[in-house]
Amino acid sequence: MKEFNEIESCLDDITSEFLKRTRKIGDPLKAATIYQETVDELSTKLIQIVPAKSLFMFANQYIDSVKTQQHDNESDAARAKAKVEILERALKVKSVEYLREVVPINRNIAQHALFSANPKNVPNQPTTTVHGVRSVHIKNNTGEVLTTYEARVMGAIQSLWFKQNIDGKPYVELKYADILNELGLTDGSANYKRIQEALMRLMKIEVTLTQYQRSKDSEYEEIAFTRLIDQIIFRRKVGTTNHFQYKFQIKLPEWLVEANRVGNLFDISLILMNDLKSYLAQGLYWLVSSYPEESTVTFELQTLAGHFHFLDDNEPIMQVYKIVERIKSACIELQAVGFIERFEFKGKKQGLQDRYLTVTKNPIFLNTLAQSRELIPEQLEFFPDPS
Template identity: 70%
Template sequence: MDALHEVDSKLNSMAEEFIGKTQRHADPLKAASIHQEAIEQLSAQLVQQVSVKNLFMYANQWGETLKTRQMEGGKDQTLLRAKNDILERALRVKSVDYLREVVPFNTNIAQHALFSANPRGSSKQVTSTVYGVRNVYIKHTTGEVLTTYEARVMGAIQSLWFKKNINGSANGSASVELKYADILTEMGLSDGSANYKRIQEALMRLMNIEVTLTQYQRSKNAEYEEIALTRLIDQIVFRRKIGTSNHYQYKFEIRLPEWLVEANREGNLFDVSLILMNDLKSYLSQGLYWLVSSYPEEPSVTLELSTLAGHFHFLDDDREPIMPVFKIVERIKQACEELQTVGFIDQFEFSGKKQGLLERYLTVTKNPVFLNGPVRSVKDQEEPLQLDLF
């Protein structure tokens, strides 16, 4: 039995159990109470017994069929309604799990093309201009790139800064004292020295890479946009015992750049789930989740494929694809399918031209559950024009 048939078999058994529990009561109030309790109990069991991937895959492939068959009526209508109710409740439970631990993140960082979804294909150039949703100029002595792992580390730092520094108030310094374990907890990863080393390497890349944000805004309702020549981390202070050569303590201090601190205070933020990102296997699906989330009030987000390709570093400095176009499109499609698998999006579609990347568009429609999260940002104004500096 394949995974989806196994989910269907479990749903059938649970629906039959539900019917057995609820159809014996004539009192409508008591029946309604038992109905709700049974749905919650059985959906919780389904979440425990079925992986999130199979749960959302089943919903994506068979969910609409179940609803259609239920609307058509027939002798199985009660069973189909029970299956639908249990499935929908289970999907909501899992989606809410993702939203339970969200991180406030700065829109400037998410919408500038900072993070590569193709780190192994980096040209290793010392400087480069990346054309994405918002263009960015990147400078690094070794030509290294930032990946979505660094984005997740940055998200954890942002979250901890909010928790430890201002806690929702308008005050707070640029510095925050952290431990490796703090960052790993925010990211939903296990504690351990191997992860400490990876976190430290990510911190050093975030500090060493210079970036020019061409459309930096302190808040979404700002009257002006600015150009910020900066780093994502201003300073890191490690500690070690005097007389030792390389054994740093697990506690250290990070100082955020002043532009980011001020933008955080102004509320130019959206919410993102680092836990959900753990369930995404590819860099591109992580990056696309990050980018689409940065439009928190939009049920659907439409982006040109050339913009997406540039945003995730699939174009060179001459804006030419670094791989065949069909491979870029296939990777974008696979990323969307993975976002469906974890339930972040309901559907996606391509439109416009059939060939190339220009005038060819991707529209992603979010799962409504993610529109109801505790979004902190204010309503977007009209997108500012790109500034081409270099």
């Protein structure tokens, strides 16, 4: 691949510079300091030259193969070691950029099957039950679904709420430009319109969180009938029909405000999501991130397909191999931005049931402090089919 050849050539030049600058330093302590400083400097130089996605994609193919190579002499081994260290340091620096501003999200939002990764498949019926990691009942008169774009907008609102609300009030004052800034997108009227449409869907679509909350050893569990946004207040100039201010107010539902106070949260990077092109990669990033203390996460493909709305009445809406291809492509995207180190499919070779996806995260994306997992109850069939 031409691009990879260019990256390797660039890495070769930087490695040669590194070896020249760290050669023949007699004092071991001074040598170690210069070695590390030079790795840091040249890895920064590498990420300034090579785009992040290209760097991660190159590294996914390159690092493991270099580590396993046999070298004929000490010089070749030292060069290979330096290459790997420079590249690994560059990847770590880029990952830290993604994590510089993270947004705390409630686990119920990620683990209930709220957001479709297949937005063209809009159901005709005004109500539907979607079975996923935690299933959800969705009611909307227009039959529209929420997509991972709405998930990102919701994440931006959460971020702004945390920045503004020291006393935990449910309201947040914001402008379209504030949301765009959180999302890392450019300012402009086209984006304003898209955000407004997303806000209206988040407010209008009713959802039933079937596994919302259950205390340990409790006889009862809570089922939340709610929306993700409780209220939007726009301001319009008196005597006009369309002269709206760009500034408006959003009220979060009480369950979400309380959940934010309690801290049943995990972190995501909205900036990282900009580098994920497919809805499924974005949704899978949210879902995997919602297990912040686990380095490896496994899902049955049937559960994943349901979670992202690729099933209708528990049957695939497209050929199974196409669903599997989309899941695989999403994982490759997550590798490309460095969120996961590797993934593999296990279990049956055909179909979706008893066939599993296991993803291993890049350690830098793990929470350093383990969070206590709420007890997930048995799935409720809250809206059983009349048949």
